Amino acid sequence: MGRPGGLTDKPFSYCPGCTHGIVHRLVAESLDELELTGRTIGVVPVGCSVTAYEFFNCDMAQAAHGRAPAVATGIKRARPDNIVFAYQGDGDLAAIGTAETVHAAARGEQITVIFINNAIYGMTGGQMAPTSLPAQITQTSPYGRDPQVAGYPLRVVEMLSTLDGVALAQRVTVDGPRNIRAAKRAIKKAFEYQRDGVGYSIIEVVSTCPTNWGLSPAAALDWLRQNMLPYYPPGVYRDVVADGHADIAQAAAARRAELAEQATGNASAGQPARRGGGDAA
Amino acid sequence: MSEKVLMKGNEALAEAALRAGCDCFFGYPITPQTEVAAYMARRMPKVGGVYLQAESEIAAINMIYGASAAGARVLTSSSSPGISLKSEGISYLAGADLPAVIINVQRGGPGLGGIQPSQADYWQATRAMGHGDFHVTVLAPSTVQEMCDLVALAFDLADRYRTQVMILADGLLGQMMEPVVLPEPAGADARADKPWALTGTGGVRPGNVANSLCLVADNLEARNVERFRRYEVIRDSEQRAETYLVDDAETVIVAFGACARVAKSAIDTLRRDGVAVGLIRPITLWPWPADAINAVLDGGVVRRMLSVEMSMGQMIDDVKLTVNGRIPVDFFGRSGGVVPTPAEVEGAVRRLVDAGDGAPAAAGVTAGVAAHNANNGKEA
Numbered sequence: 001m002g003r004p005g006g007l008t009d010k011p012f013s014y015c016p017g018c019t020h021g022i023v024h025r026l027v028a029e030s031l032d033e034l035e036l037t038g039r040t041i042g043v044v045p046v047g048c049s050v051t052a053y054e055f056f057n058c059d060m061a062q063a064a065h066g067r068a069p070a071v072a073t074g075i076k077r078a079r080p081d082n083i084v085f086a087y088q089g090d091g092d093l094a095a096i097g098t099a100e101t102v103h104a105a106a107r108g109e110q111i112t113v114i115f116i117n118n119a120i121y122g123m124t125g126g127q128m129a130p131t132s133l134p135a136q137i138t139q140t141s142p143y144g145r146d147p148q149v150a151g152y153p154l155r156v157v158e159m160l161s162t163l164d165g166v167a168l169a170q171r172v173t174v175d176g177p178r179n180i181r182a183a184k185r186a187i188k189k190a191f192e193y194q195r196d197g198v199g200y201s202i203i204e205v206v207s208t209c210p211t212n213w214g215l216s217p218a219a220a221l222d223w224l225r226q227n228m229l230p231y232y233p234p235g236v237y238r239d240v241v242a243d244g245h246a247d248i249a250q251a252a253a254a255r256r257a258e259l260a261e262q263a264t265g266n267a268s269a270g271q272p273a274r275r276g277g278g279d280a281a
Numbered sequence: 282m283s284e285k286v287l288m289k290g291n292e293a294l295a296e297a298a299l300r301a302g303c304d305c306f307f308g309y310p311i312t313p314q315t316e317v318a319a320y321m322a323r324r325m326p327k328v329g330g331v332y333l334q335a336e337s338e339i340a341a342i343n344m345i346y347g348a349s350a351a352g353a354r355v356l357t358s359s360s361s362p363g364i365s366l367k368s369e370g371i372s373y374l375a376g377a378d379l380p381a382v383i384i385n386v387q388r389g390g391p392g393l394g395g396i397q398p399s400q401a402d403y404w405q406a407t408r409a410m411g412h413g414d415f416h417v418t419v420l421a422p423s424t425v426q427e428m429c430d431l432v433a434l435a436f437d438l439a440d441r442y443r444t445q446v447m448i449l450a451d452g453l454l455g456q457m458m459e460p461v462v463l464p465e466p467a468g469a470d471a472r473a474d475k476p477w478a479l480t481g482t483g484g485v486r487p488g489n490v491a492n493s494l495c496l497v498a499d500n501l502e503a504r505n506v507e508r509f510r511r512y513e514v515i516r517d518s519e520q521r522a523e524t525y526l527v528d529d530a531e532t533v534i535v536a537f538g539a540c541a542r543v544a545k546s547a548i549d550t551l552r553r554d555g556v557a558v559g560l561i562r563p564i565t566l567w568p569w570p571a572d573a574i575n576a577v578l579d580g581g582v583v584r585r586m587l588s589v590e591m592s593m594g595q596m597i598d599d600v601k602l603t604v605n606g607r608i609p610v611d612f613f614g615r616s617g618g619v620v621p622t623p624a625e626v627e628g629a630v631r632r633l634v635d636a637g638d639g640a641p642a643a644a645g646v647t648a649g650v651a652a653h654n655a656n657n658g659k660e661a
Contacts, residue, residue, distance in 0.1 A: 008488075037482075037484065038481055038482050038483045038484035038485075039481040039483075040481060041351065041479045041480075041481060043347070050494060051494070051496075053488075053490045053492060056488070057482075057488060058481070058482055058488050059479035059480065059481055059482055059488050059489045059490070060479070060488055060489075060490045060491070060492075061346070061347060061350045061377075061479060061490070061491040061492070062377070062490070062491065062492040062493065062494050063343065063346070063347075063373075064343060064346075064369055064370060064373050067339065067340070067343035067346075067370070070335065070339070070340040070341075070343035070344050070346075070347065071343050071344070071346050071347035071350070072347060073333070073340075073344050073347060074305070074307065074343065074344035074345060074346060074347025074348035074349070074350075074351070074355075075347040075348065075350060075351045075479060076347075077305060077331045077333060077344070077347075077348060078304060078305055078331065078347070078348035078351040078352070078353040078355075079351045079352075079353075079479075079480065079481075082351075082480070082481050083481075099336055099337060099339075099340065100336070100339075100340050100343070102336075103335075103336035103340065
């Protein structure tokens with residue numbers, strides 16, 4: 001089984017058991033099958049995939065830490081006919097780049113974000129990430145992540161699924177053939193949505209980091225199943241097409257009308273128009 | 282087409298950018314530059330360009346990075362605190378050799394500072410616009426007309442040298458209205474060919490990469506050396522300065538931007554009293570117009586220079602580096618958003634002239650404020 005045309009011949013530089021290689025392949029296969037590779041411009045983050053511009057066989061930009069959605073926005077606005085994706089890890093996307101992530105999603109940028117969540121900073125050697133689990137031991141949470149001190153992990157796709165600009169927010173994993181196939185379907189759908197102008201899409205891939213988790217590749221996949229997936233359940237958190245809308249504009253209009261109707265109903269029933277807060281008072 | 286229109290500096294600059302073929306504007310509101318963004322928001326959709334208000338200055342400069350990498354002519358605009366936020370992105374633009382034009386309509390600092398005109402970002406613009414080995418080219422307009430005229434130059438320099446060009450204006454120039462002749466729209470042939478741009482390979486060429494990462498030290502050094510060779514060309518061929526009444530001047534003021542206008546008024550008054558004073562007005566702050574200053578020094582008439590700035594004294598470093606001890610260099614400035622008056626500058630020159638050679642009357646960076654306080658009968 002050779003490499004897809006969407007990847008270069010350069011061997012991956014990732015650690016044994018790292019799932020970046022699988023996800024790179026899924027992205028490249030999806031673009032190839034949709035015949036989009038020649039139109040695609042990718043944006044890579046700061047993190048282990050910082051050199052991924054050497055692996056994807058299309059035009060690529062390397063972005064400052066966390067800024068990939070802004071860079072992708074600039075590319076897409078300048079060249080709306082191109083397909084643009086941002087490939088980011090959890091520190092990049094959910095810590096330093098949270099503002100860029102949320103606002104690109106809120107604007108409904110016609111881009112596809114591939115979000116690798118392995119609950120750790122890999123490249124810098126295993127520090128606590130915004131998605132590190134409670135009690136997870138890392139170099140900078142040596143006694144286990146204590147939510148009293150370090151707060152709680154971000155569930156990114158759940159958070160983004162509340163935004164009107166989001167067409168598709170889905171979490172997948174790549175721990176075995178069945179889930180890899182499901183991940184491929186999600187990634188391909190995200191690029192189809194971009195091609196068809198449906199809206200912003202984000203596919204979170206729950207991933208491993210055997211090196212910094214201190215586990216063998218197989219044990220890392222077990223740890224992922226036992227600890228990551230219960231906290232970060234795979235699933236479709238928003239899909240405007242599945243909800244019966246053509247695109248984010250239609251979905252947003254429908255939600256607005258629904259909220260307005262609720263507000264009118266509440267007002268006529270003498271209830272506060274805003275949800276929550278009323279009962280306790 | 283040479284008819285004059287009355288325009289605010291910020292709006293004239295924005296219109297000139299459109300005429301220079303600016304494709305994309307990304308910005309964030311901040312006083313006193315917001316008119317640039319507002320003008321772009323109004324006009325860009327009408328001319329098929331891109332206007333987008335970013336969620337932050339940081340996002341805006343990274344949108345600039347993306348759009349520039351995609352081959353567009355890009356512009357962003359901000360004021361001092363916002364420029365600090367952009368500095369990360371400017372360093373990345375430099376590292377990836379992506380052309381961009383960045384406007385800084387300066388206000389007083391540090392920190393949130395004030396919203397009155399300032400030139401206190403001189404060091405930042407010319408010395409340290411971000412981390413790493415790079416320069417940005419810095420253009421300093423002094424009139425609303427120049428706010429216009431330097432924009433097309435900025436885009437051309439950015440494209441030609443694959444560099445970042447800053448127009449370092451100030452709140453005074455941004456907010457003031459003057460008659461301007463707007464430039465003719467640039468033709469399509471004025472656009473640089475950008476074979477490096479990210480456009481999609483079309484399956485017919487290897488992928489292009491916009492990138493500042495270079496993990497092998499020798500390779501990174503080679504990239505920096507190549508970049509600095511371009512800087513050498515810029516230094517040799519792009520210095521710009523205006524001189525005013527310098528041929529017989531024993532005292533030469535060095536001032537840029539709004540300060541140069543104040544200095545000219547002071548010079549006109551002093552000249553009527555027979556004081557031999559002139560002006561060197563740097564238009565490029567980087568490359569520093571050393572040639573113009575050396576030419577005046579080589580004339581052999583000048584006996585002292587006076588750097589006049591809206592800061593505590595920043596450009597004076599460059600004046601001193603060029604003068605290199607040949608004559609005394611003194612300073613007069615106001616800080617924090619205070620614009621010096623012609624009378625204050627006139628007074629500073631008179632004190633220098635009266636003190637004669639070898640005894641600077643107003644030494645040190647606090648001279649401006651001290652002199653101001655003295656003039657107002659306060660304790661300095």
